[in-house]
Amino acid sequence: MKEFKAWHINGFVALLLSAVCAIAGGFAIYYGVEGVTINITLVIAGIVLLILTGVGASSLTIIQPNEARLITFFGRYIGTVPRDGMWMVVPFTEKKNVSLKVRNFNSQTLKVNDAEGNPVEIGAVVVFRVVDTAKATFDVDNYERFVAIQSETAVRHIAALHAYDNFNDEKGMSLRGNSDEVAVQLMRELQVRLDVAGVQVLETRLTHLAYSPEIASAMLQRQQASAIVSARQKIVEGAVGMVEAALRQLEDNGIELDAERRAAMVNNLMVAIVSDRSATPVINTGSLY
Numbered sequence: 246m247k248e249f250k251a252w253h254i255n256g257f258v259a260l261l262l263s264a265v266c267a268i269a270g271g272f273a274i275y276y277g278v279e280g281v282t283i284n285i286t287l288v289i290a291g292i293v294l295l296i297l298t299g300v301g302a303s304s305l306t307i308i309q310p311n312e313a314r315l316i317t318f319f320g321r322y323i324g325t326v327p328r329d330g331m332w333m334v335v336p337f338t339e340k341k342n343v344s345l346k347v348r349n350f351n352s353q354t355l356k357v358n359d360a361e362g363n364p365v366e367i368g369a370v371v372v373f374r375v376v377d378t379a380k381a382t383f384d385v386d387n388y389e390r391f392v393a394i395q396s397e398t399a400v401r402h403i404a405a406l407h408a409y410d411n412f413n414d415e416k417g418m419s420l421r422g423n424s425d426e427v428a429v430q431l432m433r434e435l436q437v438r439l440d441v442a443g444v445q446v447l448e449t450r451l452t453h454l455a456y457s458p459e460i461a462s463a464m465l466q467r468q469q470a471s472a473i474v475s476a477r478q479k480i481v482e483g484a485v486g487m488v489e490a491a492l493r494q495l496e497d498n499g500i501e502l503d504a505e506r507r508a509a510m511v512n513n514l515m516v517a518i519v520s521d522r523s524a525t526p527v528i529n530t531g532s533l534y
Contacts, residue, residue: 315340
């Protein structure tokens with residue numbers, strides 16, 4: 246099933262013609278029964294004109310902005326009127342209103358397993374609109390419910406393809422670190438699923454992402470440990486640079502240290518810089534030898 250335009254003309258023209266037919270039919274019947282003899286021809290003409298008036302009035306339909314009217318004639322789809330206003334369509338048809346407004350679907354918080362098997366909680370919002378009224382009406386039972394079910398299915402599938410987070414500089418997308426890319430991937434997959442319903446996906450966004458309560462504490466400790474290790478690496482890199490600069494400056498000032506004294510100095514500087522607590526100095530009154 247595919248949408249196409251139905252036959253329609255300006256409703257005000259049809260309304261004017263109906264009014265003319267109604268007036269003409271009323272006068273025809275009045276003059277037909279006036280007098281001693283009844284003019285059958287005028288009476289029949291008046292009745293026909295009144296019937297045409299009723300037919301014309303029944304074919305009028307009013308469409309609000311951002312809405313469309315789907316027309317069926319005795320069970321057969323004959324087209325859609327996508328423009329707002331008052332229109333005259335084929336008489337004796339059933340007219341169904343279909344909204345073309347942009348709408349949101351906010352999924353529930355779903356509990357799924359990510360690519361590493363960790364249980365996570367995830368939710369998303371889907372912005373969509375109907376672009377094909379025929380598909381939305383005839384190809385699916387209820388397109389709004391169809392969008393809801395397919396959206397949650399797509400969110401579950403996307404969450405299972407990626408890990409919640411990448412540790413130790415692992416390659417690949419993660420749900421937390423690549424939320425924009427994951428949203429684009431979700432929109433593409435969801436659009437494929439919703440094409441059958443004549444729905445266009447305008448945007449998708451993750452609205453909730455967290456570890457499940459049963460593992461949240463353990464994963465928080467893991468994240469803290471990774472952060473501490475990364476910070477220590479930066480501190481060590483900076484400390485090595487500072488020690489190299491100190492030794493170079495001593496050599497530039499003409500102070501020569503043998504290998505043992507250099508090793509002792511490097512050890513002391515590294516301990517003082519890298520330690521997460523204040524270093525306690527120890528004064529050596531003897532000799533290194």
